Amino acid sequence: MKVLLYGGTFDPPHNGHLNNLRAAAQRVRPDRVVVMPAGVPPHKAASTTPAALRLEMCRCFYALEGSPEIPSLTVSSWEMEQAAAGQRNYTVLTLEMLAREYPEARLYLAVGSDMLESFRSWHRWQDILRLAHLVVVSREIGDDGVLHSAARSLDPSGSRILLAQVEALPMASREIRRRLSEGQDCAAALPAEVQQVIRREGLYTAPGHQPIPQPCQHPEP
Numbered sequence: 001m002k003v004l005l006y007g008g009t010f011d012p013p014h015n016g017h018l019n020n021l022r023a024a025a026q027r028v029r030p031d032r033v034v035v036m037p038a039g040v041p042p043h044k045a046a047s048t049t050p051a052a053l054r055l056e057m058c059r060c061f062y063a064l065e066g067s068p069e070i071p072s073l074t075v076s077s078w079e080m081e082q083a084a085a086g087q088r089n090y091t092v093l094t095l096e097m098l099a100r101e102y103p104e105a106r107l108y109l110a111v112g113s114d115m116l117e118s119f120r121s122w123h124r125w126q127d128i129l130r131l132a133h134l135v136v137v138s139r140e141i142g143d144d145g146v147l148h149s150a151a152r153s154l155d156p157s158g159s160r161i162l163l164a165q166v167e168a169l170p171m172a173s174r175e176i177r178r179r180l181s182e183g184q185d186c187a188a189a190l191p192a193e194v195q196q197v198i199r200r201e202g203l204y205t206a207p208g209h210q211p212i213p214q215p216c217q218h219p220e221p
Contacts, residue, residue, distance in 0.1 A: 001105040003098060004030035004135065007079070007091065010037045011047045012057050012198065014176055014189050016169040018064060023166035024110035024135040025069040031105075033073040035061045036094060039083025051080040053201055060191035090123040095131040107132035108162075116150050116161075129154065134161045180204040 006021045025033060037054050038047075047054065058075045065073040078097060079089045091109065098107055109132040111119075116136050119125055128134075134155075138147055147163070155161040171189045179186055181204050187195055198204060 001032070001102065002028060002030040002108060003102050003105045004028060004033045004108040004110060005036060005094065005098060005132070006033060006110045007036040007038060007094065009047055009173065010054055010058050011049050011173050012054070012176065012190065012194050012203070013060055014171050014173060014194070015191065016171045016189070018061065018191065019169050020112070020137045020166055021061065021110060022064060022067075022069065023137050023164045024108075025064075027135055027162055027164035028108050028133075029069060030108060031072060032102075033061075033064075033070050034098065035073065035075045036079055037075070037077070039079040039081070039087075039089045049203060051077075051083070053197060053203065055080060057194045057197050060193040063191065092122075092124040092127050092131070095128060099131055108135050109133070110135045110137060110164075112136070113138040113147050116147060116154070119150070119154060129160050135164050136161060137164050137166050177204045
């Protein structure tokens with residue numbers, strides 16, 4: 001059995017997240033995908049969006065379930081529950097939890113290419129590589145020498161780090177939050193379920209600001 005972990009703050013989840021997860025799954029063909037919204041990620045400031053709303057927005061990932069590359073998918077609240085109990089999240093702890101839950105499974109962890117370059121700064125990074133294969137999502141697999149060099153330095157055997165090519169979508173949660181706060185319409189970047197939660201809860205709108213719908217202009221790749 002193969003289990004693919006895809007974690008992130010997802011504040012908000014956007015079409016780029018779905019695109020990257022699909023690419024990682026196509027690379028390894030997992031039996032199950034576990035989407036894990038972070039509670040308190042150690043490398044980022046805590047999200048100001050309530051955990052329950054980020055979890056609700058992550059239901060957009062279920063649109064991928066049942067496809068050939070993702071036959072089964074679950075959105076887990078485990079890291080959020082750990083954060084509510086006062087625990088700081090580390091990826092290695094999540095992988096250890098999954099190893100207990102799926103003792104016979106081969107674990108995979110989907111990460112972005114930027115994360116690979118800073119991977120040695122991750123808490124117990126050697127144990128992460130012991131517990132799981134990394135699936136690195138990059139659109140420049142054949143040309144990115146820095147990425148290949150980072151992979152070789154971390155995994156000289158070439159057996160623990162896999163590269164998954166993707167046609168990246170030029171969007172990021174931080175940029176989407178900023179544009180939404182300025183009143184721009186970022187519907188093209190967001191799944192319908194996410195848009196509904198944002199509108200219902202008035203998320204990412206600056207206090208006292210009345211949004212004026214405008215086209216959302218993402219930076220060129």
